[in-house]
Amino acid sequence: MEKSAQSEFIRRFKSNPFVFVGTIVILIIVIVAFVLVPAMVPNEGANIDLTFGYYDKIPITYVRGNYLAQVQSSYAQYMQRSMNESNALSISSQVWRSAFEETVIHIGMLQEMKKAGFVIPPELVDKEVRALPQFQENGRFSLTKYRQLDKATQLSLWKDVQDSLIAQRYLSDVSDLRQSSKEAAFIGAMASKERTFAMAAFPLSSYPVEEITAFANNNQELFKTVHLSKITINSNEREIQQILTSVEEGGQLFEEAARTHSQDNFAESGGDTGVKMAYELTEEIPDETERETVLNLARGDISPVVKVPSGWAFYRAEETPQPADLNDQDTVEKIRTYLTGFRRGIMDDWLIEKAEQFIARAEDQGFDTAAGELGLVKQNFGPIALNYGNFTLFKALSSDTAPELASAVSNENFWRIAFSTSLQSPSAPFILGDNALVLFPLEENTLEKENIDSIASSYSSYWLDNNTDQSIRNRFVRSEKLEDNFWITYFRYLQPSI
Template sequence: MKKNTVYTLGSLVILLICAFCFVVLPAVEGRTSRQQGGDTPVFGKYDGKEIKYEQGTEFANFVSQYGQMYQMYGQQLDQTTYYQIFNQAFKSTVMNYAYSDAVKKSGYEAPNSAVTREILPYFQDEKGNYSSKLYKQASESVKQELHDSAKASIIASRFANDNFASDNEKVGLTPLYGLKNTEAEKKFIADMNKEQRGFKMAAFSKSDYPLDEKLKFANQNAALFNKYDMSVITVEEKSKAESIAKRISNNEITFEDAVSEYSDKSYSSSDGKITNSYQYQISNILANKDDLASITGLSSGATSDIIQTNSGYSIFKMDGSVTKPDFTTEDLQRAVSTYISAYEMTLIEDYFTAKANDFIKEAKASDFDAAAAKLNVKTNEIAKFPLNYGNVSVLNTLDTSADGMSNAEHNENFLKTAFSLKLNELSEPLVLNNNVIVLQYTTEGTSDDEDVNVNTLVTYDQSSATSIIMKSDKLEDNFLTVYFDNYMR
């Protein structure tokens, strides 16, 4: 429950209800809560302490707080925001438990004077003055709940304030507490930002791989695109497949009836027809690729032996003749493109690597821009940036908004290549996303900004603490399962 400087009697009542009454949000009322005698589901445990959405629990209080915050900022409460509210509340509850445990183990006790200061704002009048009348009007149970909540809040916040500092505990602008950042540390981080490099980039999009190159491959590997008219029965257990095969062989059941009665149809439509019927697609579902010849070699109307596939055991039946590929049709050309993109990407990369090497040769003979114009190569300029893996916010960052630069800040090969070049040197071709690129280191610069945002470092400390605690062996996290099983309509 957040405290403000002034509360009217009406707002006091609202705050008390929000903080200490069990609020069941209408769109996420748990199914188990509507079942008489049903146990409240446990979202998880931290160090053996259960996290339940029940009246008076930290979890319920956090749900109420986040719900009020969302409404205060005009957020519409729907299934998405309810999930976010509960998820944030769960994480806050876990952090509260972890922080409180650490503080209690230290022997710290919340001073009564601090507890009093924490609860006084809830008994202020419209002018912000303490009102004994409001205090007397509150029931003893409400006062006790306020006292207990304030005490728990002080204990949990003590850990956060000691480690991450607090805006309320400063001498001038200097925090009293929190992890300290030495001048040497700040200088080290500032030095990381000093060397900055700018580049020109030539990009060869893999999407531009020519059709004639695709068809050259297709004609050399035409059998991959043979299309088969066949049906298939698939079951999980080999013994079941053997029984079905025996019944078909003894004419006790037709193949078609066996499809309807037994097949799980992993690789077929409802009538048993194989859904992906190119030869390479049939090969892909086989556990042993050597079995392909025994399937494709079936005569019309014949059935195969039992074949192990990726989803179990299958029996194939050849229903008609094979259709040889006609690569002049758009359907086959699309199929070839799909196959090459999925299974033969090195063909495309090798093709454009050769093109990139031609560009490098031309650029060395003339210059980067002239080579790009002559060979009709797309280029971009990359603004100066420091070596900053992941674009951490404490340093200047790489602009990844340009076409083809997505996630370049996480590409080790790209960064290593870029920061290994000498000024004006051209890189070897390298793959970045859907492009083969060539870099030229064109601009060297330094940053004179030696200021380091300490608040950013504190944010990293806090996020690191959250990450470690949420991965702790002490945490049993059932949030997703419990929420979707019990709190979704």
């Protein structure tokens, strides 16, 4: 019996927390003077701060008589009969955590309504207070009974009723919320047209070596190689100037100074930074004049002190700068990496140009023939509906057989081109990921009305399933506005009392 009561409490709270909480809220309003369960609340005289966290910077604190205390008491009373020596710790933590989360939700709802500018008319609050059972006598409100409460208690009760009405209005608005019938019809219309496609892809990897070397020859200063060593000081410029002077005057060797003083990852290697291309120093030495000075050092020359992101540094050239060896495959691939990261537009323009040449052939000779002559692999996919984001209720786009479409699902340009291009004609070329693509819509089918209506109907159920009480509850309990320190406070102050 005890286990079943505990299970029922958890089931009711987790399966439909707002309905269950609504019952608790009513109970709180009705029962002003509540009975605390022994050993589940701190001692009366305990001087402790039971602040379990903050929601939207509002403290979630247990103070006798406040919302958290009332909910904790109500939950504790509900669970009291199923509590024994063996399960006391478990039930206590469940009660306190449930009360904490309910308070988070309560504060969250009040804050949402406050920010929305919602105000409960005072006369409505007065009416609800007068209707409370504890103030009824012979079926009517008893002013005498009400005046038996001191002013502070009256004010607190009035505020509790006001907050409860605001929270109930929030819950009512959310539970009555329905998506527009036009929205369901719109989803049905999206699913109504299904297209199949052929596709030609021009991958970034096809960008030729000849284009890379031509770019490198026109930008030789970017890719000349330098072999440098450096000493870095992060503290102050005066210190590094003293080290530079010592090295220049022969007071210590560059390598010794690097190992002794340098404050970077190259200290142990005597300052040797290895061979780099000139463009790799752009972020390391932001000032262009200082960077050019370092890049043009002759072998053995030492630079003046230059500003670097971490502080100050000076460099020594281990070799005289050399032009990039464009016959070396590793060098060419390094330049390709530069283009991909910093000058991607040049490569994309080349891909688009090749795609446009293909389109001209396709319009003249046909898609399949043009693809065959250029050695392109034609890929087919579909049928798919206009399904941005791969909505689960109708046919989705899969990239399993066409990896070039891996990023297409949430790409607006892809969907616009796919469903605006005329049938049996090539689309305009466009960049998607690491490819330039040309789509060729093969055919389009319209679903039967029953299928469209079924999708629209299913969307209504889908929408409701994804806007349940639980998801709304998670809005607050998992909100970034919540600073959750519950378990820290619970284990510090409450667990030892069990």
